[in-house]
Amino acid sequence: MTLAKLADLTIHYGQRLAVDGLSLELAAGEITLLLGPNGAGKSTTLSAIAGVIMPSRGTITVAGQDLATAPRSARGKVGFADQPPQLYEFFTVEEHVGFVAAARGADPAVVMATLVDLGIDKIAKRPCRELSFGMRQRVGLAAALVGPVELVLLDETLNGLDPHAARAARATLRTRAERGAAVLMSTHLLGVAERMCDRILVMDKGKLVADRRGAELAALLAQGPSAVEDFYVSLIADEGPA
Amino acid sequence: MTGAELIRWSRQHEARAGRGWWAGAPMIAVVFGGALAAWVYARMTISTASPITATAASHAWLAGVVAAFGLAFLRVPFLVYWRADAPLLAQLPIAGRVLFDAALARCVRAAATTTAIAVIGAGPLALVDVELALRHLAVAGTLGLAAAALLPAVTVWAASLVDQGILAAVTAMGGAPAKTTPTATPAPAQSSALLGAVPGFAATIVVVIVLLANPWLVRAPIKLSAPGLLAALAAASLAALAAVRARVADRMGTILRDVSALDRQRLATLEILPPTAIERAIARLLGDAALPYRKDAQLVRRRYPMAFALGALAFLVLAIVGLARPAEPEGWLVVTTVGASAYAITLAARLRRPPIELPRVSATLPIEPAAIGRAKLAWLGGWYAIFVLVPGLFATLRLWVF
Known part of the structure; x- marks a missing residue:
């Protein structure tokens, strides 16, 4: 089942084209990794799906609702862990996550359950x-997951986590996906891709240059421990930041 | 790095972070100075020229100038050490004297803007009596010198006490025995508060001296020598600056580091209090704005406790004016309400910025922007009603109705 749909998503920063006509669908129950060099447009894409920045052109639909015409109900289903995590510095961890949960209309009990997870x-x-x-990364992740979130967007959120924290985060994300959520996460940790993803997207210069899932992805992963890295390097020329 | 180089870097950063020419120092001086001049002129022309109208105009000018310099004095610690770049500057191999000079340059620029407001505001007085206007300019100049030299000197000196551990020792002697428990971690909150209180005390002395010289401004009888008082204040400002620059400036790097660390420790300890009855009552009226309102109320209480201290001060002044019914209450009423209104404008800006508002977080949550706006309006309206409108109405009724 398609949970989110991007059609011809185009985003400009002034004269610079950050995302160039991106179209894709995200399925419920799937963990999708968004790879690409620095400046490829990954964070911009995630921010646009989260409703933080407005696209110059194109549409974003979340759970059948257009983000432009029904932003409030669409946002209630999206959890976004920004980079760096945006936290209310003068709240405690529980208060910050509690505020986000309350805004999404969630039962207060889910706050502590998410922190425990x-x-x-x-x-x-x-x-x-x-x-x-x-710790800030983990609190940002908790805020993204708390409440009735169906689409989880993570912008390099697994960076900086210790092995125990990373394992807990991966397990929690897998559980959410099994319950029907779609997860889209950008990362440069290619080892994570090999361990937990159902789909890999590669962006370069604002465009989608590769999309691997199902049998194609399984075949890629079967090539060995550095298969994803080799695949990435074969696609992206090392030109430095755009 | 030399002082000039650091100042040039700082200026470049401030220019990039600036909000355009319309929010720059010259525009602020012209707008606020013009507003003060208009008010002084209005007070001067309420009836035909007479000593009484000159006194009323002078009082109006003094009220505005004391409010403006009060804010300028309050800003000095924020120009010297309570700055976002303080921890970074403290890490870099920059000589203490260079850091001191850069901080001093910021204070001098801020003092010059406030002095320009006072000078422009005194303009209408020159239309009727040049000597009268010159007397006001002398007071403006003295206050400007205090803001540029005395307050930075006192502020750095207070911070040097932290650096030497003296404030912590005084704090411990002053109040610790009654509150200390064997397991309690010593909280640096009092030391940090004293960093603001010491300059605040110096600012109060400056304002009292200027108020003592007030009759001299309109040639009224005065027991003390007002020019002598002003000259002494100016001399003390220069002497304090020279002394601190000679003895303390070299330790400015350590001071920045210690104050930053102290501030970080203080801010790391949050006072968790439930919402007040008033906050709960207001929240009940707000519908979908209740959640952002409760969030704003909680965060403002923790981040800007000064809002409540200054609000309580305004409340007390207005209540005392209402109870005591002084012969000339206008100055008190105007200074208090104008000062509180100016502070309310500052608070309104703070409510829209981190750490109170995180636009990127709000944009991802199912909260309408209009509800966020209503929440902030409700908080600000509540603060203003409780601390200014209610006691102001009480004072007005006591003075002119009952």
Whole structure:
């Protein structure tokens, strides 16, 4: 089942074209990795789906609702972990995640359950402003997951997590996907791709240059431990940041 | 790096972060100075020229100038060490004296803007009596010198006490025994508060001296020598700056580091309080704006506690004016309401910026932008009603109705 649909998504930053006519569909129950060099347009794409920036052209539909015409109900189904995580510095972890949950109309009980899932319930009472980089990433992830979220967008959120935290995050994301959520995450950690993804998208210069899923992806992963890296390098020329 | 180079880098950064010429210092001076001049002129022309109207105009000018310099004095610690770039500057191999000079340059620029407001505001007085206008300019100049030299000197000196651990020791001697428990971690909150309180105390002394010289502005009898008082204040400002620059400026890097660390520790400790009855009552009226309202109220209480301290001060002044019914209450009423209104405008801007508002987070949540706006309006309206409108109405009724 298609949960989100991007049609001809085009985004300009002034004169610069950041995303160039991107069209794709995200399916429920699928974890999709968005790869690409720095400046490829990954974060811009995620921000647009989250409703943070407006596209210059094209449409974004989440759970059948157009983000432009029904932004409120569409946003209620989207959880976005920004980079860097946007936290209310003067809230505690529990308060920050609690606020996001309340905005999504979620039961307050889900707040602590989400913190437990991600192994951050012990820091629930700590102010966000005193958290380390990795802890902030985990709180950002908790805020993205809390409540009735159907589409999870993660912008390099797994970077900086210790092995236990990364494992808890992967398990939680897999559980969410099994319950019907779609996960779209950008990362440069190609090992993560090999371990947890159902689909790989590669972007370069604002365009989608590769899309692998199902049997194609299985065949790629079967080529060995560095198969994804080799595949990526074969697609993207090393030209430095755009 | 030399002082000039650091100042040039800082200016470049400020220019990039600036909001355009219309929010720059010259425009601020012209707009606020013009508004003050208009008010002074209005007070001067309420009836035909007479000593009484000159006094009323002078009082109006003084009220505006004290409010403007009050804000300028309050800003000094934020220009010196409570800055976002303080931890970074403290890490870099920049000489303390260079850091001190850069901070001083910021204070001098801010003082010059405020002095320009006072000078422009005194313009109408020159139309009727040049000597009268010159007296006001002397007060403006003295206040400007205090904002540019005395307050930065006192602020850096207070921070040097933190650097030496003296503030912590004084704090411990002053109040710790009653509150200390064997397991409690010493909270640096009091030391950090004193960093603001010491310059605040110096600012109060400056304002009191200017108020003592007030009769001299309109040639009224005065027991003290007003020119002597003003000259002493100017001399003290220069002497304090020279002394601090000679003895403390070299430690400016350490001072920045210690104050940043202290501030970070203080801000790391949040006081968790439930919403007040008033906040709960307002939230109940707001519908879908209740959630962002509760969030704003909680965060403002933690991040900007000064809003409540200054609000309480305005409340007290207005209540006392209402109870005491002084012979000339207009100055008090105008200074308090104008000052509180100016601060409310500052608060309105803060409510729309991090850490109170995170636009990228709000944009991803199912909350209407209109509800976010209503929440902020409700908080600001509540603050203004409680601290200004209610006591202001009480004072007005006591003075002119009952």
